[in-house]
Amino acid sequence: MxxxxxxxxxxxxxxxxxxxxxxxxxxxxxxxxxxxxxxxxxxxxxxxxxxxxxxxxxxxxxxxxxxxxxxxxxxxxxxxxxxxxxxxxxxxxxxxxxxxxxxxxxxxxxxxxxxxxxxxxxxxxxTSEDINNLSYALMVQGAVQRVWLPRATQLVEQVSGMARELADIPLLAHTHGQPATPTTMGKELAVLAWRLSRQLARVAGAEYLGKLNGATGTYGAHLAAVPDADWQQISHDFVTGLGLTWNPLTTQIESHDWQAEVYADIARFNRVLHNLCTDVWSYISMGYFAQVRGQGTVGSSTMPHKVNPIRFENAEANLEVSNALLDVLASTLVTSRLQRDLTDSSMQRNIGTALGHSLLALDNVSRGLAGLDAAPERMAADLDANWEVLAEPIQSAMRALAAAGHPGMDNPYERLKELTRGRRIGQAELVEFVRGLGLPSEVEERLAAMTPVSYVGIAPDLVAHLRAE
Structure with missing residues (x-):
């Protein structure tokens, strides 16, 4: 063989x-x-x-x-x-x-x-590091600004677009895995888009530093050869002329602190994106999204009915690999023994792999999102099965009335807890409860008319915080 x-x-x-x-x-x-x-x-x-x-x-x-x-x-x-x-x-x-x-x-x-x-x-x-540090700064700058950042920005715009489209679609929230105050699918996606956008802004504002000052950062050889030249100014003009920020104080190496900063920001973006993957995966498992578009693929080798959320699972794995590398790059590159050791030489050769796994995750998430259709009827069915989530607004209204001196509004939390905890109730039971509280008529009618689908606060309006680029 x-x-x-x-x-x-x-x-x-x-x-x-x-x-x-x-x-x-x-x-x-x-x-x-x-x-x-x-x-x-x-x-x-x-x-x-x-x-x-x-x-x-x-x-x-x-x-x-x-x-x-x-x-x-x-x-x-x-x-x-x-x-x-x-x-x-x-x-x-x-x-x-x-x-x-x-x-x-x-x-x-x-x-x-x-x-x-x-x-x-x-x-x-x-010294070799005069050439290497400038080269890596230019390479990372190009990779981030011309490849990674545009692709990440495109994905965030895709998530933002979905958030706007689904801004009004009611969704049963889950806190601690339990049914909770309803929201909208668009608002929840907007939260993720907002978080991702903040990290993109940090990456976009990154500085890329460089130095050219000799074997230990003293300009010793420069001055020995040409003592009358203003070597600091020459170095400054050369480094900035390359499109980098001049670092005036270094050992033999440029300190790589800027690299650690960039990698930490990208890793944080990756972690938020990982959160998006797990949330969307969960929504798919709940039936809130259907994977129907572009699904000519095999979902399972043995179960014909399945369409596995492989894009999000693949993205999770690649984000984890990317972050493992980005974290070790950020923690290792900021340290050099005395004036120089070569740990950074081998370490920096993994930058492409670190960004590559992140770029691959971006591709998978984008393709995964593009294959989803929201299922509002499934979300509505879950809301209709969880009328107990309206215990919160009812007891809150009772608290406000109690604070205003309205009689009969004592122990609102405990009374709603007795009605709802550990059991399911429907619209009829809830309306009966509301009408027996002795509420002012306007409050009574407002609460009796409330449904889980309508109890979303200003969730649809909050999506407007995502500004269209």
Missing amino acids: PSLADLTPPIALGSLDGRYRRAVAPLVDHLSEPALNRTRLHVEIEWLIHLTTGEVVPGAGTLSQDEARSLRGLVEEFDTAAIDELAAIEAETVHDVKAIEYFLKRRLTDRLDNRGDLAELVHFAC
Whole structure:
């Protein structure tokens, strides 16, 4: 039997690069190993251009606009050949960033008509982490802002749309698993949409920090080479020119605190989304939603009647995997032994997997929601079977009357408890009880006319708090 590891093309070990590739493919352009090398090349090229354009190093050559454009083209044209060449160089250097440096130095000769005079300005005064921290900041920024955030925003808009559509559909609430004060399906979905929106706002407002200050953050090599340059300003202008926030105080590494912040916010979004999945799953089990649209699939291999809520179950699992990774990223990346250790190097290579499982969950939830139809008649049937939930408004009205000095309104809670606890009552029993309380006629008629379906407060109006984008 041949080993599966020896088959060509290579078989993916992880599910994201195998079974679920379609849903997460957009992240490959931002958080894969080739994306890391392409972004490193981008940073190295921009640093070279920054040094030569500003004549930072006295007497060094400069790049023309055409030459700078040609070098930037290396990033745009980054392809399989470049990936293979870098792999071959790294096999010799056993150092990934040094491989980028050598790759770029080669291009100064063969692409810029022998500008080898600039070779020693490639990676000038940089430690590897100067390149890596900027690269990861740009990669995560791109992955979050261009892939994850738009997809998450689209899902929240989908939930918000459902909330508006179902704003007036009465629903028997359940607190502690027991029948409780009625609400509407739209209002309950609006609560989840509101929570998700708050987390999206935090993610959208994230800062992406970067540094370029040498081996221990002191600009030691920079000043030793060119003592008269304002290296802090040069570093600031370069980092901000990349679209990042400059971090002025670091060790060898940029501290990664911003990463921990972003991952914590995404993880919190994931947890709220997980809550949505479990709630919708429960509503499906109660019959409040029917899975009818786009269900040409097999629900159960043995029970033909079943349509399993697999989209929400799949999403739950992927959200849990995503959060396990996001949590360990956030907790580990903020710590580095003294001025530098390499735990972050291996850890950061899991960012794509963490975001990938979240992106896969977003896809599943969206597809799951798109296949649902609300079942108002089923919700109404549960409401009609639970008239005892009207004990709350009746005893509340009695309390208000008692406070106003109306006679005969003593012990309202206890009287409704005796009527309703541990047994089911219907409309007739409740109306009979109300009419025997001696209420003012207006209050009596209002309470006698109340039904579980009508007892939803201002739930439909609360959905308006979801502002249409």
